[in-house]
Amino acid sequence: MTRSLASPNPKTIRRRLLGWYDRNGRALPWRYKPGSTPDPYRVWLSEIMLAQTTVATVKGYFDDFVGRWPTLEDLAAAGLDDVLHAWQGLGYYARARNLHQCARFLVAEKKGQFPNTEDGLRKLPGIGEYTAAAIAAIVFRRKTMPVEANIERVTARLYAVADPLPGGRKRIAELARGLASQTRPEDLPQAMMDLGATICRPKTADCGICPLSGECLAAKMGGAEGYPVKAPKKPRPVRHGMVFWARRGNGQVLLRKRPEKGLLGGMMEIPSTEWRDKKWNLREAAVAAPVTAAWRPLEGIVRHAFTHFHLELTVLTAEINNKEAHNSLWCLPSRFSEHALPTVMKKVAKHVTKHAAD
Numbered sequence: 001m002t003r004s005l006a007s008p009n010p011k012t013i014r015r016r017l018l019g020w021y022d023r024n025g026r027a028l029p030w031r032y033k034p035g036s037t038p039d040p041y042r043v044w045l046s047e048i049m050l051a052q053t054t055v056a057t058v059k060g061y062f063d064d065f066v067g068r069w070p071t072l073e074d075l076a077a078a079g080l081d082d083v084l085h086a087w088q089g090l091g092y093y094a095r096a097r098n099l100h101q102c103a104r105f106l107v108a109e110k111k112g113q114f115p116n117t118e119d120g121l122r123k124l125p126g127i128g129e130y131t132a133a134a135i136a137a138i139v140f141r142r143k144t145m146p147v148e149a150n151i152e153r154v155t156a157r158l159y160a161v162a163d164p165l166p167g168g169r170k171r172i173a174e175l176a177r178g179l180a181s182q183t184r185p186e187d188l189p190q191a192m193m194d195l196g197a198t199i200c201r202p203k204t205a206d207c208g209i210c211p212l213s214g215e216c217l218a219a220k221m222g223g224a225e226g227y228p229v230k231a232p233k234k235p236r237p238v239r240h241g242m243v244f245w246a247r248r249g250n251g252q253v254l255l256r257k258r259p260e261k262g263l264l265g266g267m268m269e270i271p272s273t274e275w276r277d278k279k280w281n282l283r284e285a286a287v288a289a290p291v292t293a294a295w296r297p298l299e300g301i302v303r304h305a306f307t308h309f310h311l312e313l314t315v316l317t318a319e320i321n322n323k324e325a326h327n328s329l330w331c332l333p334s335r336f337s338e339h340a341l342p343t344v345m346k347k348v349a350k351h352v353t354k355h356a357a358d
């Protein structure tokens, strides 16, 4: 932080930010009207969905979820497969499993009531530090600060924090917590998120119209977009796999359920080998096939990016004569949408449609 400029004043930041929020806050489906009581179920659901996904994507899913399951009790009574299916496309499926588990726990053990403290909330399945703080502030008006990407960015710029991420995260979170409001704890984080989403955006900081420009060190120093400072990224490793597109005479394709634990746990898949650093050859892959067949590789590669690695899949196809396979089902590709198939597997289906026709 520079010494020649005065440190930002949290009181002034709160006043200006909340004044701006009252005039410019976003209307979002999970937000309650001023003066009404927030519904913990809706806030919790939206926060779990938003944890790794953009507001634009979440809106449709949120409306769909509350349409199907309007209350916590409804969600608790739903089947896990239905929840996973509705979650399809949001990614990070462990969130959906935890969501369901948490709803069941609250209904069975807590009379459907959420704990009203950060500590209590953090003990629930799928609720980490951020989500606990968000629910505590927004629903129960606790003076705390949930630090997500928008709040992190705005704070790093306000204080021109020079420590690069991820190491600098702790310092930024401390500074953000120092901005929490005693009188409007529920509005302050939402105001910062809205400012970050609309004015203080990752690639463009519109300091000319920002209510905080008089306090912001990065704006005064220039180069606001350089904050938060990031350590150079390590390249993500590439993993390889082979997928088995087993087709019966009637056009049905073999699907199977992935193990409950681990990546894409509990989702359906087109059976595949393990995903590993080393490339597979046909002979090795045949050992991992769900059924014995004359597997033939399809031209091209299916690529998908996960958070920690890039995946490259080769598709093997074979015609199967009504053989049954363990823990699997047969399904027409036109009916894949009835199953909880993750995005990477939808890409495989698309790839086969394109290349098998060539």
Ligand code: SF4
Residues within 6 Å of the ligand: 154, 157, 158, 199, 200, 201, 205, 206, 207, 208, 210, 211, 212, 213, 214, 216, 217, 218, 219, 224
């Ligand atoms: S003045 Fe600029 S950098 Fe500072 S908070 Fe506002 S938009 Fe962000």
